[in-house]
Amino acid sequence: MKAIVRVARRWIADERGVTSIEYALLASMFAIAVLGSVVTLKGSLGDAYEMIAAAVTAAVSTAVTTALAMAS
Template sequence: MSKLLVFSKDLLQDDKGVSSIEYALLGMLIAVAIIGSVYKVSGAVKEMYALIAASMP
């Protein structure tokens, strides 16, 4: 039984996975920022192409 207690104590004190979770959250934040900016710019690009298409004979 003491091996189980030692293992659970070591498992609770281990913080190796914390940094990977932080990197995952940072990656998700960057992805959301990229998706938001692409969504914001896409409207302007559509309008520009529509203007160009309308001006062609």
Template sequence: MSTLITPLLQLRDDEQGVTSIEYGLIAAVVSVGIIGAISAFTGSLNNLWGMITDTVLAAI
């Protein structure tokens, strides 16, 4: 029985690689925030580019 429990306890106490997982989670949260911000401003940016296009075409 101890041959099964000992490796499981070692696996539970092993903290190697935890930092990589934390950095991965931080990167995922930042990515979701950036995607959300881009999605929120997409309509405004399209309107801005439309106004610029109209102004340039009117000047030609």
């Protein structure tokens, strides 16, 4: 029984590898946060890019039309 208690106390007091476990936990929490953000914002980001693309296309079209009208 004393041997089991001694081994348990030694195991509890041993702090080797704790830092790597902490870094692994931090990395996993960061990955979960990034994944959650991407999943949450996926639709709205796509809509924003489509809106920007439409605005740029309209601006280029207007600029070309204006330039052609001024050239003639």
